[in-house]
Amino acid sequence: MISCTEFIWVYAALFRFLEEKGGKDKVIEFWKGIADNFLGNLRELVEAEGLKGMHRYWSHTLGEEGGRHTMTLYDDMFVIDMHECPSARLIFQEGRDVPYADYCEHCRWLYPPLLAEYGYEADMDVINCRKGQCRLTVRKRKEAP
Amino acid sequence: MVLSLIEAYSRSIHKTKENIVPNVHKDFHGALSYGLQFLEDAYGREGVREFLSGLATAVYKPLCEDLRTRGLDALRDHWKTIFDLEGGEYDMQLENDMLVLTVKRCPAIAHMNEHDYAIANNFCEHTRIVNEAVCAAAGYTSSVEYDQQAGTCVQRFWKG
Secondary structure (H helix, E strand, O other), X not given: OOOOOOHHHHHHHHHXXXXXXXXXXXXHHHHHHHHHHOOHHHHHXXXXXXXXXXXXXHHXXXXXXXOEEEEEEOOOEEEEEXXXXXXXXXXXXXXXXXXXXXXXXXXXXXXXXXXXXXXXXXXXXXXXXXXXXXXXXXXXXXXXX | OOOEEEEOOOOEEEEOOOOOOOOOOOHHHHHHHXXXXXXXXXXXXXXXXXXXXXXXXXXXXXXXXXXXXXXXXXXXXXXHHHHHHHOOEEXXXXXXXXXXXXXXXXXXXXXXXXXXXXXXXXXOHXXXXXXXXXXXXXXXXXXXXXXXXXXXXXXXXXEO
């Protein structure tokens, strides 16, 4: 069994394998597939509770993943400030495998498009992959006048 | 030293540098399962084998080196760490130069069943392929008999 504690290295190796086999488009197809088929629990929470559901989802996942971050839930905005991403730390700092250079890009494909389906604008700003720093900012999309 | 305390909805998370929360996020089993099915759909079972076999030279390189150096004690320690951390039910015996790991409740299968994650058609084959690749790199051999539906398996490891 591949342990969930080893998954991140396997995940990054899979990105590289897919890119070697089918180019970057194949990797993006995989990321879109994860968003469409695997993130059902995030979808349910966003649909039921909106920004509060996002806070609930990431409180659980980031709590288990063990990084260092702060989450801020406003009445009209939800923000994750990632100071030390646990995945990026494994990929870029532990040196077990050659880092997949575009590793952090997967979050851009997983979360903003999914949240857009529920009426939210999300900015996924990668600040520094090597240091595991990024920010996810989500706002309710304003209705067109 | 507690640097800050966040009251999450479900529990409190003490964020310390000295005692970082253990990285046990079992939903990753579901993501791995999705990845294995994606791989099989795109490149067939040979593609899955090619990918998983390649993990021995990178992701599992430290384990290969440990197995080469310390023998089956290395694998015994590896499985104990993982299954204890993930809360699996298992027996393990090292007798007559053979390590036998009997998994009575696979934590990956159990978690995916509990959370209704789709389980890849040939999910448990990854255990066979990765074990074979790790063992081959270190001069060992392995076998596995599994029941994916039940989430049980018997894995054997020996030199040669």
